[in-house]
Amino acid sequence: MNELIRVDDFGYSYPKSQLRISLDESLVLxxxxxxxxSGPTGCGKSTLxxxxxxxxxxxxDGNIAISPDLVQYxxxxxxxSIALVLQNPETQLLCSTVAEEAAFGPRNFNxxxxxxxxxxxxxLKLMGLEGLESRxxxxxxxxxxxxxxxxxxxxxxxxxILMDEPFSQLDPMGRGLLIxxxxxxxxxxxxxxxxxxxxxLPTGLIDxxxxxxxxxxxxxxxxxxxxxxxxxxxxxxSGDPVLRIEHVSLTHDGTxxxxxxxxxSINSGEKVLLSGENGSGKSSLLKxxxxxxxxxxxxxxxxxxAEQKPTILFGTxxxxxxxxxxxxxxxxxYEEVAFGLKRTxxxxxxxxxxxxxxxxxxxxxxxxxxxxxxxxFGQKHLVxxxxxxAPxxxxxxxxxxxxxxxxxxxxxxxxxxxxxxxxxSAAVMITSHDYDLHAWxxxxxxxxxxxxxxxxxxx
Amino acid sequence: xxxxxxxxxxxxxxxxxxxxxxxxxxxxxxLVAALGLTISALITQYIPLIAGLIVxxxxxxxxxxLGLRDFWRDSRFFFFQAPLIIFLYLLKYEPAYALTQGxxxxxxxxxxxxxxxxxxxxxxxxxxxxxxxxxxPDKAAFxxxxxxxxxxxxxxxxxxIWHAQLLRGARITPxxxxxxxxxxxxxxxxxxxxxxxxxxxxxxxxxxxxxRGVDTYNAHIERMTSPGTPQQETAQxxxxx
Numbered sequence: 014m015n016e017l018i019r020v021d022d023f024g025y026s027y028p029k030s031q032l033r034i035s036l037d038e039s040l041v042l043x044x045x046x047x048x049x050x051s052g053p054t055g056c057g058k059s060t061l062x063x064x065x066x067x068x069x070x071x072x073x074d075g076n077i078a079i080s081p082d083l084v085q086y087x088x089x090x091x092x093x094s095i096a097l098v099l100q101n102p103e104t105q106l107l108c109s110t111v112a113e114e115a116a117f118g119p120r121n122f123n124x125x126x127x128x129x130x131x132x133x134x135x136x137l138k139l140m141g142l143e144g145l146e147s148r149x150x151x152x153x154x155x156x157x158x159x160x161x162x163x164x165x166x167x168x169x170x171x172x173x174i175l176m177d178e179p180f181s182q183l184d185p186m187g188r189g190l191l192i193x194x195x196x197x198x199x200x201x202x203x204x205x206x207x208x209x210x211x212x213x214l215p216t217g218l219i220d221x222x223x224x225x226x227x228x229x230x231x232x233x234x235x236x237x238x239x240x241x242x243x244x245x246x247x248x249x250x251s252g253d254p255v256l257r258i259e260h261v262s263l264t265h266d267g268t269x270x271x272x273x274x275x276x277x278s279i280n281s282g283e284k285v286l287l288s289g290e291n292g293s294g295k296s297s298l299l300k301x302x303x304x305x306x307x308x309x310x311x312x313x314x315x316x317x318x319a320e321q322k323p324t325i326l327f328g329t330x331x332x333x334x335x336x337x338x339x340x341x342x343x344x345x346x347y348e349e350v351a352f353g354l355k356r357t358x359x360x361x362x363x364x365x366x367x368x369x370x371x372x373x374x375x376x377x378x379x380x381x382x383x384x385x386x387x388x389x390f391g392q393k394h395l396v397x398x399x400x401x402x403a404p405x406x407x408x409x410x411x412x413x414x415x416x417x418x419x420x421x422x423x424x425x426x427x428x429x430x431x432x433x434x435x436x437x438s439a440a441v442m443i444t445s446h447d448y449d450l451h452a453w454x455x456x457x458x459x460x461x462x463x464x465x466x467x468x469x470x471x472x
Numbered sequence: 473x474x475x476x477x478x479x480x481x482x483x484x485x486x487x488x489x490x491x492x493x494x495x496x497x498x499x500x501x502x503l504v505a506a507l508g509l510t511i512s513a514l515i516t517q518y519i520p521l522i523a524g525l526i527v528x529x530x531x532x533x534x535x536x537x538l539g540l541r542d543f544w545r546d547s548r549f550f551f552f553q554a555p556l557i558i559f560l561y562l563l564k565y566e567p568a569y570a571l572t573q574g575x576x577x578x579x580x581x582x583x584x585x586x587x588x589x590x591x592x593x594x595x596x597x598x599x600x601x602x603x604x605x606x607x608x609p610d611k612a613a614f615x616x617x618x619x620x621x622x623x624x625x626x627x628x629x630x631x632x633i634w635h636a637q638l639l640r641g642a643r644i645t646p647x648x649x650x651x652x653x654x655x656x657x658x659x660x661x662x663x664x665x666x667x668x669x670x671x672x673x674x675x676x677x678x679x680x681x682x683x684r685g686v687d688t689y690n691a692h693i694e695r696m697t698s699p700g701t702p703q704q705e706t707a708q709x710x711x712x713x
Contacts, residue, residue, distance in 0.1 A: 068679045097683045103625055104676035107618060107684075108597035109487040120598065121685025147489040151624060169684065305635040323638035324645055332639045339629070340636050342664045352661075356641025386668070400640065 015044040017080050017173050017204045018065060018095075024074035025060055034060055036075070040206075040223050042173065047195060047205040047218055052225030053419045055389030058208040059100070061225070062175045065206065066097040083172050092122065095173040096166035100181055100417065102158035105165070111137065111153070112146035114161055118169040132168040139197070140164040141190055154292030156187045163191070173204040180209060181416050184290040184446040192218065210419040249455045252281035255407055255440050256302070261311035263297060263463075271297045272308065273463040281407065282438040284430065286450045289460035295444040296335070298460070299410050303332050315408065328357045331406035331439075335413045337397035341385040346377070346396050349385050353404045371399045374429055391422050398426065402433060409433070409441045427453050483624045484546045485592035494536035495594045499603035502595060506587035513583030522576065525583050529590075536594050546589035547582060554578035597621065614686055618677055629669050630662075637661040 020040040026033045034057025042048050050058050063069035064077060083094045099105055108114040115133045124132075137143050140160040145153070153161060159182045166174065180188050195205060195218055207219075256279040263272040272294050279285055287295050300306040302313055304321035312319050315329060334340070343349035347368055354364040372378045375395050380388065385396050394417075401409065409430070415423045427450075430441050443450065451457045451469070459466040494502070513525055533543045558574030565573070595603070597617065604613035637644060642661035643654040 063679070066679075066683060068682055092685070095683075097679065099676055099680065101676060104622075104673050105680040107621065107677065107681060109621070110489060110596065113597050116598070118684035149487060149489070151483075151486065166683065300635075303635060303639060305631065323635050327639055327641050330639060332636055334632055334636050339633055339665055339669055340640070341668075342660050353640045404641075 015080070015082070015202075016041060017044055017083060018042040018206075019078045020061070020065065020075065021078075022075035023061060023064065023077065025057065025064065025069070025071065027060075028071055034225070036061060036223070036225060038223060041221070042204040042206060043220075044172070044204055045199050045202045046220040047199055047207060048221045048223060049214065049219045050206065050208045050223045050225060051210065054210070054391030054394075054417065054422055056225040058225055059177050062097060062177050062206065062208055065173075066095055066175055067093065068097065094169075094171045095175065096169060096171035097175045098163050098166055098177065098179060100178045102155065102162040102182060105162040106150045106158060109149060110146070111142060111148050111150060111161055114150055114165045115168045118165060122169065129168070132170070136164045136167040139167070139194060155182050156184055156291030159183055160187065160190070163194075167198075171203070173206070174198065175206045175208075177208050178210070178417065179207065182291070186290060250280050250282040252283070252438060252440075254278040255281045255316055256442075257314040258298075258302075259312050259314070261298070261301060261308045261313060263294075263301060263306060263308045270463045272301070275311070275460075275463075275465050277458060277465065277468060279408075279440045279442060281440055282434050283440045283456065284434055284454045285440070285442040286454035286457040287442055287444045287460065288446060288450075288457060289466075290446060292462075293460040294463040295446075295460055296412055297463075299332070299412050299442075299444060302410060303330065328353075328404055329407055331401040331404070331409045333398055333401050333409075333411045333414055335416060337401075337414070338385075338390070338393035340397050340400070341393060344384060346372070346380045346383055346385055346388075346399075349396055350400045350403050353400060357404050367403050367405075371403045374432060375399045376425070391418060394418060394422070395426075398429070402429075405437050405439070407437075407439055409439050411441070411443045413444055413446075415445065483627070484549075485589040485620075486624075487596060488538060488542065488593050489596075490537040490594070492535060492537040492594070494532065494590070497594075499591075499595045499599040500606055502591045503603050506591045509587040510584045513580050519576070522579055522583065526579060529583070529586050532590055533593075536590065538590075538593055542593060546593070547586055549585075550578060550582045553581060557581075592620070611686075614681065618681070622673065622677065625673065626670060629673070630666050633665050633669070634662055637665075 018040070019042075020036060023036040023040075024033065025035075036057075040048060040050075040061075050061065052058055060069060064073055079093060079095075084091050085094050086092075106114055108117050112133055115137060116129050119129045119132060133146070134143075137146065140163060142157065142160055142164060145157070150158065150161065159179070163176075163179070179191060183191060192215060195207075198205060199218075207214075258275055258277050261272055261275045262270060264270045275294075275298060287298070289295050297306060301308050302315075302321070303326060304323050313321055315321065315326065318325075341349055343352060350368045350371060351364050354367055359367070369378070369381075372381055375398065377392065377395050377399065380392060380396070385393060388396065394414075398411075398414070411430075414426060418426070430443075431453075433439055434441055443454070457469045459468075509525065513522065516522060529547070530540075530543050533540075554575065557578045558571060561570035561574035561577075564570070592600075601613055601617050604616055608616065634644065640661075643649075643651075643657045644662050648654040649658055
């Protein structure tokens, strides 16, 4: 076996934080093999990838040995043939057009221009981006951006490819494409290291599996229910309609419709899954509901009122955006969760009760005095959700709330939302390209290219 | 703040893939020419020259195979800033003088910005970096280019954060901010999360650039493999295997 990378006794302490991660077993990557690194959210999977790629700063323990086979020379300068694909494709695309982006890496290594053209054609085709060479990267869907991020490192033809949650932004079609590509790369003798929460990858794809126990981010979180195995939908609650969408359409100048004649309504206490492929219009619909985008036609009624402005909807509607840790700003978790409650005019005693209650429900009571900025990814996620739920809004909208979370946290959040819908009769709508949430929801709406394909069961 | 109808994936100065005479011009030449136009517009007091430059701009867009929509998107800020500038002049000067001087200043600002937009519209990323590299060190050229490239992403981020915080009760609308008591909300609920996000984006961009050959040589290579003579490499390989 041609050993490419070996990691022994790896450990790392995050600067200015109490967090420390370690890898108890050795990681060995051979040519033509794939290693899966799994573990709970915040256990340090991405940090380990950064260490292997050489992008991690600070003092590390242990030893990372890299085969000299991976050292290549360009203009007498050494470089290691390891590529890293990060989780967020938006920050990896550095150029204007698809072709430029794909050429950026090899151009920096002075690869011959004819060879660059060959590689662009080959890898864009492989990633299903053929014909989009002159497309501006800002005009791509999130799934296309993810595939381009991968194509743009493949054009450097690295021997080892490190992928940080490569499936998290992809719909089922994109996932299938990526799995096929992984087999192809292995057949070419390249080594793959994949960080993922989901363990449902094809058995023949993964050669070694490393589990990182890491820090448990939520105390005593044992989910008592499975949200993926129950068949079919439940009976739709017959409460009052709290959200009604009537013939909503949205376009941007010169582009295909983003939303095309969307109509549905949601009752209080109802749990709805809004699913669809990347770029189908799910997030745009949520933005119309919260008043961040104004539809070209149609109307949206919230509790019977057509006026949508975030300032008016405050207290009525709770919204958790993608990467919710972006919402955090307070000095302590307590202050963070109490912020919305104070603004809704609750007295201090009620605020205190509600904050402790929601933290207890979220099982993060032990974090009450911690600064949100020092928490792990999963903990930040839960704090952000707690701060949205604390004012008890009648409608809760969650935009891809499970990106980057492991199954345990995923199920924990669903359990919390179940509790909230029963206790407060709030309507909950989740957008996701994961179809396996259908057992949790009362109804599932599926969107494709801006149109509503179907609702299960029909309203 | 931007209108809810604003499409942030189609922003002012967005590169358009076309094959026009202006697209084919050398990027360095375009930068120098744009700088010349900008300086001319800023220093001149000669009204016919300003009028001539205003006519020239849409003509240049036409020669560049860019549509009226692109020109409108790049120049429409004029209709916000011109009334504002004229209003400020009116506070101090006679109406006739305020109107002419305010309009002239607004036109100068328009003419200072639109040439730069046209360069961005007609110059690809790689050509732009190459042009910057002639006058700036490599790293500075790359930083300058990526700063421009990521403006739309950061605008999207700021709008997302702004809307999410409004829904949590933050007092950060323009109307709220007329009251200085709400400025604390603006810094805590909006600026702070945005700064944290900008730092995170900057870090990810730096990693992506490093992986793809910007600042190719890094200490990682020395620390991990210490590549040296072929004999040393063979010995090290044996040690690994």
